[in-house]
Amino acid sequence: MIRNVVLAKLKAGYDAAEIERIQDGLRHLNIPGMIRFTVGTDAGLREGNWDFVIVVDFRDAAAYREYDEDAAHNELRARLAPFVDQIARAQVEIPET
Numbered sequence: 001m002i003r004n005v006v007l008a009k010l011k012a013g014y015d016a017a018e019i020e021r022i023q024d025g026l027r028h029l030n031i032p033g034m035i036r037f038t039v040g041t042d043a044g045l046r047e048g049n050w051d052f053v054i055v056v057d058f059r060d061a062a063a064y065r066e067y068d069e070d071a072a073h074n075e076l077r078a079r080l081a082p083f084v085d086q087i088a089r090a091q092v093e094i095p096e097t
Contacts, residue, residue: 001035001057001094002064006087008052014083019052025076026054033063050088052080057094064091 010019019041026039035057042049058064067073 001059001096002061002091003094004054004056004058004064004067004089004091006052006054006089007050008080008084008088009086010051010083011085014051018079019083022076022080025072029067029070029073029076031058031063031067031070031073033059034067035059050086052084061091 023039023041027037029037036055037057038053038055040053042051042053056067058067
């Protein structure tokens with residue numbers, strides 16, 4: 001299994017309603033091989049946290065690549081980009097248990 005983790009620091013004054021629409025669009029993506037999808041805004045429990053998070057589990061690397069190249073996903077990514085100050089992402093292999 002591949003876990004994709006994305007963290008973003010958003011620019012001051014970002015459009016919260018548009019961020020919610022983008023998150024909703026991400027939640028409704030239907031990519032084959034996607035096992036679990038979580039997207040949201042930081043709960044504000046610690047100072048200095050990043051604002052926006054996506055955690056997605058995929059069956060395998062091929063499913064991740066399909067997601068990464070998906071047109072609807074990339075449209076949402078493009079809508080998010082103007083609000084992003086910094087972004088960090090990683091894909092990690094999770095051993096089957």
